[in-house]
Amino acid sequence: MDRIIMHVDMDAFFASVEQLDHKEYRGKPLIVGGIGGRGVVSTCSYEARKFGVHSAMPTSKARKLCPQGIFIQGNYPRYAEVSQQIFDIFDHYSPLIEPLSIDEAFLDLTGMGRLMDDPLQYAMKLKQEIREKTGIVASVGIAPNKFIAKIASDLDKPDGLVVVAKDEVQDFLDPLPVRRIWGVGAKTAALLDSIHIRTVLDLRKLDYQRLRNMIGEKTAQHLYNLSRGLDERPVAPRGRAKSIGNEITFGEDIQTAEEALEVLLQLSVKVGWRLRKAGFKAKTIQLKLRTRDFTTYTRQKQLFEPSNFDNDIFTAIKELFQNLNITRNIRLLGVSTSGFGEMEAVSLFHDEKKDKLYQAIDGINSKFGKLGVTRGSLIK
Ligand code: TTP
Ligand code: MG
Numbered sequence: 001m002d003r004i005i006m007h008v009d010m011d012a013f014f015a016s017v018e019q020l021d022h023k024e025y026r027g028k029p030l031i032v033g034g035i036g037g038r039g040v041v042s043t044c045s046y047e048a049r050k051f052g053v054h055s056a057m058p059t060s061k062a063r064k065l066c067p068q069g070i071f072i073q074g075n076y077p078r079y080a081e082v083s084q085q086i087f088d089i090f091d092h093y094s095p096l097i098e099p100l101s102i103d104e105a106f107l108d109l110t111g112m113g114r115l116m117d118d119p120l121q122y123a124m125k126l127k128q129e130i131r132e133k134t135g136i137v138a139s140v141g142i143a144p145n146k147f148i149a150k151i152a153s154d155l156d157k158p159d160g161l162v163v164v165a166k167d168e169v170q171d172f173l174d175p176l177p178v179r180r181i182w183g184v185g186a187k188t189a190a191l192l193d194s195i196h197i198r199t200v201l202d203l204r205k206l207d208y209q210r211l212r213n214m215i216g217e218k219t220a221q222h223l224y225n226l227s228r229g230l231d232e233r234p235v236a237p238r239g240r241a242k243s244i245g246n247e248i249t250f251g252e253d254i255q256t257a258e259e260a261l262e263v264l265l266q267l268s269v270k271v272g273w274r275l276r277k278a279g280f281k282a283k284t285i286q287l288k289l290r291t292r293d294f295t296t297y298t299r300q301k302q303l304f305e306p307s308n309f310d311n312d313i314f315t316a317i318k319e320l321f322q323n324l325n326i327t328r329n330i331r332l333l334g335v336s337t338s339g340f341g342e343m344e345a346v347s348l349f350h351d352e353k354k355d356k357l358y359q360a361i362d363g364i365n366s367k368f369g370k371l372g373v374t375r376g377s378l379i380k
Contacts, residue, residue: 001110001111002110002144002166003108003110003144003145004108004109004110004112004116004119004142004144005106005107005108005109005110005142005143005144005145005146005148005149005235006093006094006106006107006108006109006119006123006126006140006141006142006149007104007105007106007107007140007141007142007143007146007149007150007152007153008090008104008105008107008126008138008139008140008153009103009104009138009139009140009153009154009157010086010103010104010130010136010137010138010139011046011136011137011138011139011157011158011159012043012044012045012046012049012158013043013079013102013103013136014032014042014043014074014079015030015031015032015043015044015045015048016045016135016136016137017075017078017079017082017136018030018032018072018074018075019045020134020135020136021078025045025070027047028045028047028069028070029044029045029047029048029050029051029053029066029068029069029070030044030045030047030048030069030070030072031044031045031048031053031059031062031066031069031070031071031072032044032072032073032074033059033071033073033074034059034073035059035071035072035073036059037060038058039058039059039060040056040057040058040059041053041054041055041056041057041058041059041062042055042074043055044062044069046158048062048066048069051065051066051069052065052066053065053066053069059071079102080102082134082136083102083103085133085134086103086130086134086136086138087099087105089126089129089130089133089134090105090107090126091246091274092129092246093107093109093122093126094107094108094109094112095273095274095277095278096108096235096237096277096278097235097237098235098236098237098238099238104153106146106149106150106235107235108234108235109122109142119142119163120142120161120163123140123142123161123163124161126138126140127140127159127161137158137159139153139154139156139157139158139159139160139161140153140160140161140162141153141154141155141160141162141163141164142162142163142164143163143164143169144164144165144166144169144229145229145230145231145232145233146231146233146235147182147226147229147231147233148164148169148172148173148229148231149164150182151172151173151176151180152164152172169229170228170229172229173200173201173227173229174199174200174201174204175199175200175201176199176200177189177198177199177200178192178197178198178199178200178202178203180200181200181203181223181226181227182226183219183222183223183226184223188215188219191214191215195214200227203223203227204227204228208220208224211223211224237278242338243286243336243337243338244271244274244275244278244280244282244336244337244338245271245286245334245335245336245337246267246270246271246274246334246335246336247267247288247332247333247334247335247336248263248267248332248333248334249290249331249332250330250331250332250333253291253292253328253329253330253331254329254330254333255327255328255329255330256327257321257322257327260321260327260330260333261318261321263333264287264314264317264318264321264333264335265314267317267333267334267335268310268311268313268314268317268335269310269314271313271335271336271337272308272309272310272313273310273362275308275337276308276362277362280308280337280340281306281307281308281340282303282306282307282308282313282337282338282339282340283302283303283306283338283339283340284300284301284302284303284337284338284339285300285301285302285303285313285316285317285320285335285336285337286298286299286300286301286320286334286335286336286337286338287299287300287317287320287321287324287333287334287335288332288333288334288335288336289321289324289326289330289332289333289334290330290331290332290333291326291329291330291331292329292330292331293329294331296332297324297326299320299323299324300320301316301319301320302339303316306339306340313335313337317335
């Protein structure tokens with residue numbers, strides 16, 4: 001199956017957060033980083049980039065290039081907080097996310113069915129949600145693999161959105177300088193330049209034996225593949241998620257148990273889908289409920305057997321909800337799961353029939369948009 005990979009990267013991340021928090025920095029050349037004698041620039045606003053300032057440059061040099069700039073130390077905990085908000089949004093767009101740094105990630109959108117009929121629309125929605133919820137502008141690249149997606153997100157910054165279809169990959173790559181290829185540093189680029197290889201097209205036309213003699217088998221193989229847009233690396237979630245969950249804050253408080261259960265079912269189905277996509281089964285199911293006066297209740301329950309089935313999750317949630325016995329003035333509801341075991345660990349109670357059923361349901365959901373199939377009868 002052809003893959004659909006999205007790379008998302010915030011524009012001038014630290015500087016954008018500062019401009020968000022301090023009106024007086026907006027529209028100005030702002031440089032964030034070490035402001036002492038030997039300090040280096042972490043990043044700078046696009047207004048400062050016009051002066052030639054960039055990341056990793058000594059701050060003393062930046063001061064010379066841009067004397068009118070505003071130089072600040074930065075506030076890392078604040079950037080981490082905004083980063084967390086952004087990654088929380090990513091969670092709603094793909095079950096398979098690989099964080100690359102504080103402000104960028106790959107999202108695998110493969111197999112998301114009708115949602116992916118229009119990847120451009122999907123990316124616009126994500127960009128808009130990030131902007132609305134955090135005030136930060138993101139650039140996005142969508143392509144058949146990680147290599148192309150990462151180049152694409154960078155190509156039209158700031159506020160970029162570049163989609164590269166499979167049959168456009170070669171035309172997209174050919175005119176780019178070889179330095180754009182991941183793994184081509186200054187040394188390799190200089191070597192290639194010495195035999196007049198400057199663009200990806202030049203590189204692609206170069207005889208493979210000659211390339212190999214120049215830079216060795218391993219690098220040659222790497223460049224051969226990437227110059228043809230071939231990159232099979234999977235989107236690999238870093239570490240293991242500690243919990244998977246979703247919550248909703250209501251515009252208007254919920255006032256009945258029926259309404260609350262309806263929402264909890266939707267949340268259970270969504271969380272079940274995410275667990276199955278991620279290949280996890282959860283042992284612990286947690287209900288979160290917040291009332292109008294901001295009192296937050298959490299209640300959890302251990303399942304007899306780890307599960308990723310919607311109805312196991314919902315049955316536990318329903319029990320927790322009924323025991324908590326709050327049915328009025330509900331401001332927020334959340335379902336989350338943790339205590340993950342391996343999917344492969346086939347237990348004594350492993351229910352193969354149910355696995356098949358959910359595979360079928362997930363297949364249908366993929367085809368008709370996420371969560372097209374829910375089982376209302378579960379509520380009763
Ligand atoms: P980048 O995404 O590389 O840079 P950016 O977001 O500032 O600008 P853009 O993506 O629009 O080109 O890095 C993300 C953050 O990481 C950046 O805001 C600051 C930090 N950073 C450093 O502290 N030092 C560095 O050398 C780099 C490259 C980034
Ligand atoms: Mg960035």
